[in-house]
Amino acid sequence: MTADLTITDVRLTPILVADPPLLNTQGVHQPYTPRLIVEVVTAGGITGVGETYGDTRYLELARPFADRLIGRRASELNGLALLAHEMAVDGSQVPGRVDAGGLRGVRTADKLRLSVVSAFEVACLDALGRALGLPVHALLGGKVRDAVEYSAYLFYKWAGHPEGVPGEKDDSGAALDPAGVVEQARRFTERYGFTSFKLKGGVFPPDEEIAAVRALAEAFPGHPLRLDPNGAWSVETSLRVARELGDVLEYLEDPVLGTPAMAEVAARTEVPLATNMCVTTFAEIKEAFTKDAVQVVLGDHHYWGGLRITQQLAAICRAFGVGVSMHSNTHLGISLAAMTHVAATVPGLHHACDSHYPWQSEDVLTERLAFEGGRITVPDGPGLGVELDRDRLRLLHRRWLDDDGALRERDDAAAMRAADPEWITPRMPRW
């Protein structure tokens, strides 16, 4: 007989995890970033885990949502989004414009709710899989591949966080020019076997970033390369970069902000455009696809609302002949496992997925997931196939408790001000 899947308790544990000083067009990563670990406890004694953003606005939604789950069954997945829909979102959190700090497109009430729901959906799927003795990918209809390919996510970075800012040491050194970027790429290939490379751009003037991608192309001839300035360029600058790097780019990611500008660029270049900024909700798909503004959508189960919705997104993309891959922010192993399970079920995943995981020296798992040949083997054990390390979780939660609130919201511009007090979030397009 299957264990009783009635939800009797939900544990929410906000944590702060170490993050290196990675640069993007908004600023730099804080030394610690907030994440939320969700545990769904069932009457039969089985617990499932999930993970999402840990900033206060997500926590404030997760708490009442968790209360509403008590007494429901972990298998009742279709009702989760409806349940979340009933929850009011503080209007000041949804200015209805580009989410500058988050680099993930518009901020809407629904997107906030979905970002919370996704962690609960993953936790429920984990519990269900454990109860049935089935991996999450089997609950999603079964894997179509045994391993999921990831790309090396390269960043311009400083050797350490600014003077006087407490943080963990990382051994990767600075990467502030083409040689530094190539060196970082070499280290990533040696350690993890990645064969495709994405450079987070929008940090330096475009000519410097063109030179870095050229240097990567010389160091790794024939390997797929991507450049993502998070909308920092004008249409004309984007077209110039596309002309200069067209022979080596797999795609350009969000060179400009917004669907109309992306459509303008797409109409004038052969280089495919990818996005995790202008197609981030179902409502944004119609305009982008009918205008042929994007050729690859980078899904993300966190803000799209879960693993099953990610499969729906992939199906819509397939119908329109648009490619799919996956976006990533700072995340831990629970999310990497979730990403790997869903990616394993998506037919026609032609581009290696993004993952920040190599940058995360800390995790809440008893055993880290390992990249081999740039791939993660799809776990076949029950549920997600990962185990929570309670001691680590407690430690990282203690860090969150001890924080005075300064680090509980990710704010890359504020983190940059520790090095440059004059820094303000740049107006777009920057170049």
Ligand SMILES: O=C([O-])C(=O)C[C@H](O)[C@@H](O)C(=O)[O-]
């Ligand atoms: O556009 C993207 O790929 C991202 O938004 C990924 C991350 O937010 C990345 O840019 C970061 O964390 O600096």
Ligand SMILES: [Mg+2]
């Ligand atoms: Mg991007």
